[in-house]
Amino acid sequence: MSFQKLDELCRKLEALEHALSILGADEATHMAVGGGEKRAEAMAVLAGMHHRQATAPEIADWIEAARGEALDDEQSAALREFERQYVNMTCLPSEFVECQTNARMRCEQLWRELRSKRDWRGFLPALDGVVALVREEADLRAEKLGLNPYDALMEQYDPGNRAADIAPVFDKLKAFLKDFVPLALAVQEERQAKRPLRSLSGQYPVERQRALGLAMMEAVGFDVGHGSLSVSHHPFCGGVPTDVRITTRYRTTEFLSSLMGVLHETGHALYEQNLPQKRAHWPLGRARGMAVHESQSLFVEKQLGRNPAFWRWALPMVETHLGEAWSLEDILPHVHRVARGLIRVDADEVTYPLHVILRFELERELISGSMTTTDIPEAWDAKMKEYLTLTTIDNPADGPMQDVHWPGAAFGYFPSYTLGAMMAAQQWAALARHHPGVNDEIAEGRFETVNDWRRERIWSQGSRWSTPELMERATGEPLNATYFMEHLKARYGAL
Structure with a gap:
């Protein structure tokens, strides 16, 4: 046959x-x-x-x-x-x-x-x-x-993605964020005026951070028998479903950036580890594109990892591994911190899409030939000034040299990050409708409901459906960016 x-x-x-x-x-x-x-x-x-x-x-x-x-x-x-x-x-x-x-x-x-x-x-x-x-x-x-x-x-x-469809969505989101970022910053400043920010101690040995990351990975569902955690210049999830390799990078002066990176990559790993094993060798058994993949990583990092309910459970683990006792009121301003910054992977969920939109716009020009590689630093700097009021003209390491994607020839990948953020917010909304008590479970460190919902509707489906079909089957409606904007407003836009 x-x-x-x-x-x-x-x-x-x-x-x-x-x-x-x-x-x-x-x-x-x-x-x-x-x-x-x-x-x-x-x-x-x-x-x-x-x-x-x-x-x-x-x-x-x-x-x-x-x-x-x-x-x-x-x-x-x-x-x-x-x-x-x-x-x-x-x-x-x-x-x-x-x-x-x-x-x-x-x-x-x-x-x-x-x-x-x-x-x-x-x-x-x-x-x-x-x-x-x-x-x-x-x-x-x-x-x-x-x-x-x-x-x-x-x-x-992402099979089916077209720039003509994405660009208007990104333009709408960009317009929203250019107004919303100053509002979120003002709300944050008002909160801190009422309750001053507790400083991090700046004493976080790598081995303790690694132990904390491994404990959280396993708690949210990572199978340590089929994966590992290492260090690299740029965090990534690689390997194969039976041997998933995830990485992070550490700073001993703070622990949240590494931890959030670990949670992000764990989201990728959970998707890989829960794909249908009996058809793993078929293209049908693979993940359905990078936007769906990013929705799974961002779901763990944002919908779980920055959820106050998650930190009700996580704070005792932080104290055990790092030796510091935090209250929820002390840690959330760090977890929900909004700041205009140069580095995409360290960006908060409010400013992050602007980093992605910048890259999407530049690489379209690079591929069309309307921009040369020599033009990149100046073009990058101009958009950073426009979107985030920052400059990188004398700092290429934190400008166009910060990501591994372009050296690795991964052009056309960046849109997946923000599409994934939109999809993650919509998936969370659908999950919460079906399971109104999910935050209570998360606060107790129980992630079975979250993972069962995603396993049934997304992970087990592999590449059976196109991205739009998969989203509609999982959430009951086509991709709707309103969920993402409402998520940002609820978390960052009001006292």
């Missing part, structure tokens, strides 16, 4: 993907600096092997023949998703995949070295090479898929 041939191919491809994922996670966490060149070469060869097997001409014949076979509903859905993946992969020649893999890995390695030195000039040639390859990729995909180049890139992260 042709479907059986596709099934066997999927198992072989899964093995190569497993190797690439673990090698990539190791490269970012444990590999010696001197191993970078050979690691990039090895991963480029593996990526080429994977691509050649996944795009073999006979696969098209197998797909066509499988349509005529007696398939059950799940197999039919698997065939549709496999065909979508095949079409997208055949957009690129295997030689191009090898070349791009090598270039992006070397650029990432250089980024790690030069970011701390604020050496934009030394970094620029490598980034320029990556952008040139991404533009070539976008053109190749656009021609095959019948999309414009930027949409063709977004299709790889």
Whole structure:
């Protein structure tokens, strides 16, 4: 049977993907600096092997023949998703995949070295090479898929997303936030006038923070038998569902940024660990795009991790691991702190979307060719001034060098972060309607209801549905940005 041939191919491809994922996670966490060149070469060869097997001409014949076979509903859905993946992969020649893999890995390695030195000039040639390859990729995909180049890139992260649909939503959100950020800051100032902010002690050893993070990861559902926590330059969730690798970075002067990073990446990990295992080797069994993935990570970080109910349960754990006793009234101003800042991953949930919108707007110009890599620092600075009244012109490390995405050739990914925040707020609203007592459970450290709801409606579905269909099935209505704005108003907009 042709479907059986596709099934066997999927198992072989899964093995190569497993190797690439673990090698990539190791490269970012444990590999010696001197191993970078050979690691990039090895991963480029593996990526080429994977691509050649996944795009073999006979696969098209197998797909066509499988349509005529007696398939059950799940197999039919698997065939549709496999065909979508095949079409997208055949957009690129295997030689191009090898070349791009090598270039992006070397650029990432250089980024790690030069970011701390604020050496934009030394970094620029490598980034320029990556952008040139991404533009070539976008053109190749656009021609095959019948999309414009930027949409063709977004299709790889969130099937169905289109810039023409996203841009008006982001424009509306941007207009709301430009008015709401000053209001949230004023409310915060008024609160602190009534109750002065208790200062952090600034004495948080890494090993104690790590122990706290692991305890919270496990409490919210992370399976420590199938995952681990490490340190990297940029927090990420990688590996494979049976061996999820999440990372964070630490500051000994405070603990919340690392903890929130751990919770964020744990949200990604929970999604991966709870995907349908029996079809894990099929594209159907994978996560449904990065916006859905970000909705799961942001759900844990924002809807849970910044929820007052969560901190009623969490404060004794903080005291146990860090040796500091906090009241809810003392910790929440830190958890809900709003501040205009330079760093996206450290941003609060009010200002964070502005960081994403900035990147979305710039990378559309980069891919279209209306902006060059040389223009990035000035364009970045202009938007930072407009959106957050901050400047980065003399600080590229905290400006356009702060994220790993562009060195890693991940253009078209950034919209997923803010789309995910909107989706997370809508999912929480639907969950709370079905389970009005969920905050009482969270305050007691019971996360079964939250996880069961998400497992049934999102995690177990894999890629069976498109992102819009999945959201409507999970929440009862299409994506509605109003939930996110109302969430911000309720948490930050009033005394």
